[in-house]
Ligand code: ADP
């Protein structure tokens with residue numbers, strides 16, 4: 001069986017990565033065989049988030065253990081909390097013929113690219129910082145300090161990407177339906193390419 005591909009959707013917190021990727025996965029043509037692999041995090045679950053579906057919620061001690069054991073393909077503690085993706089799960093799904101999508105920050109995307117140079121990276125960008133702030137607030141998930149931190153981080157990652165680009169595709173997430181269609185087009189195009 002042909003090995004699945006690896007995609008990363010990166011972009012600032014609150015830009016809409018999760019919303020867009022979940023919609024694309026839900027609406028994918030059956031033959032696309034795309035799967036979203038949930039990350040591990042030390043942050044607390046938000047209202048409605050399910051363990052094992054949105055994230056695997058673990059303690060900082062468990063995260064450290066996994067990190068030391070080489071469990072993560074990549075990890076980032078750039079936010080308040082640590083986040084990482086499971087190396088073995090990703091490898092297994094790809095061997096089974098599924099293409100994997102990771103929703104992670106740029107710091108993690110860089111590590112993935114170093115280990116898996118064939119990775120296709122899509123950067124989702126907000127129409128403006130004001131709109132990003134509005135979305136972060138509309139999610140009702142972060143306190144004021146966390147919103148401010150995420151906005152600062154967004155500017156930092158944007159500068160890093162401008163100085164040293166790693167994304168093959170840039171999609172402005174303005175109108176949601178247009179973005180979903182565009183990301184779906186990119187994924188399907190990459191999947192049928194070879
Ligand atoms: P991320 O995964 O990048 O942190 P989310 O998917 O959680 O972001 O989206 C953040 C918020 O923005 C959510 O409330 C979501 O419904 C909203 N959102 C996502 N895309 C759009 C869009 N194109 N227009 C308006 N709101 C959006």
Ligand code: 5GP
Pocket residue numbers: 011012013014017039040043074075076079083084085103104105107108109
């Ligand atoms: P949130 O707390 O809003 O769910 O996520 C904060 C940021 O961490 C987002 O930009 C999100 O994409 C990123 N993130 C989520 N999971 C991972 C992961 O496994 N690795 C990395 N590097 N970043 C992640």
